[in-house]
Amino acid sequence: MGLITAQGKQPLFSFGIISDVQYADIPDGRSFLGVPRYYRHSVLVLERAVQNWNRLQHLSFAVNFGDIVDGFCPKDQSLNAVKMVASKFEEFNGPVYHMIGNHCLYNLSRETLLPLLKIPSHDCSAYYDFSPTHDYRLVVLDGYDISVIGWPEDHPKSMEAVSILKEKNPNLDKNSPVGLNGLERRFLMFNGAIGREQLEWLDQVLQNATDLKQKVIICCHLPLDPGATTPEAILWNYNEVMDVIHKYKCVKVCFGGHEHRGGYSVDSHGVHHRVFEAALECPPNLDAFGYVDVYDDRISLVGTDRMKSTDMVFDS
Numbered sequence: 001m002g003l004i005t006a007q008g009k010q011p012l013f014s015f016g017i018i019s020d021v022q023y024a025d026i027p028d029g030r031s032f033l034g035v036p037r038y039y040r041h042s043v044l045v046l047e048r049a050v051q052n053w054n055r056l057q058h059l060s061f062a063v064n065f066g067d068i069v070d071g072f073c074p075k076d077q078s079l080n081a082v083k084m085v086a087s088k089f090e091e092f093n094g095p096v097y098h099m100i101g102n103h104c105l106y107n108l109s110r111e112t113l114l115p116l117l118k119i120p121s122h123d124c125s126a127y128y129d130f131s132p133t134h135d136y137r138l139v140v141l142d143g144y145d146i147s148v149i150g151w152p153e154d155h156p157k158s159m160e161a162v163s164i165l166k167e168k169n170p171n172l173d174k175n176s177p178v179g180l181n182g183l184e185r186r187f188l189m190f191n192g193a194i195g196r197e198q199l200e201w202l203d204q205v206l207q208n209a210t211d212l213k214q215k216v217i218i219c220c221h222l223p224l225d226p227g228a229t230t231p232e233a234i235l236w237n238y239n240e241v242m243d244v245i246h247k248y249k250c251v252k253v254c255f256g257g258h259e260h261r262g263g264y265s266v267d268s269h270g271v272h273h274r275v276f277e278a279a280l281e282c283p284p285n286l287d288a289f290g291y292v293d294v295y296d297d298r299i300s301l302v303g304t305d306r307m308k309s310t311d312m313v314f315d316s
Helices: 042-056 075-090 102-107 110-116 156-168 182-186 196-211 238-246
Strands: 013-018 061-064 096-098 128-133 136-140 215-220 251-256 263-266 272-275 288-294 298-305 310-313
Touching: 013 042, 013 128, 042 075, 042 288, 075 096, 075 102, 075 110, 102 110, 136 196, 196 215, 196 238, 272 310
Parallel strands: 013 061, 061 096, 136 215, 215 251, 251 272
Antiparallel strands: 013 288, 128 136, 263 272, 288 298, 298 310
């Protein structure tokens, strides 16, 4: 007998979610905006998440939305810190799918990081897709495909990112949005873009999903809709990505992290966008994780404490 929810219907499948653990063995601190950050406590949030997921028993897999170790982690501890946090995920009784965030790349190169997180990779890229059932496909995007973080300085993708920032952000400090207005404030060094090759791959994947009559869930560390996040936290070329997504009717939900306070919106094409609250910003004994029940006509996020539960019903 499978899980029966309050709606009286069994999910097609379910999976655990957590975002922005950003562990570091350092005293608590604050973000640039003054929001408290609990660097050592965050791994306890992860431990409780895994215990909760295992206790539920009906979860097929879990997804980590990036930034498992913080940029303030002492660099001589980076490798061991990533290994330790990754080992906590391994305690889940099922597969865990990771994606990279900016803080991951502050600590380790792609060459070192991707194998540690078992991210399927080609030429150090970090985008991939998988189908947990024949009805659905999850597409994991690499939001730092074009970025000044994580690539060697002379790499074409790094050089393209430098060029974009030079054109779009006149500040000496490329992490400063001072003088930038509205959505132009997204052109910061801690964000990134999806490159041409990945965009073409996404187009092909969505065409294939359409042909197979699959519904699609998009996962990306960086949010893709301005309504679900602040301008400072969105993907540089979110508009190009959404143009590809809106070509098809198969994408129902886009999930993201990065914007620690979370967010939710439904865009002009009826696609739901849910940005997850950060584990890092949970005070002691509070949590931010959850699980997702996936149905034919909706997706329900069941959150814990700071992670707000959200019912996302599809347009008919």
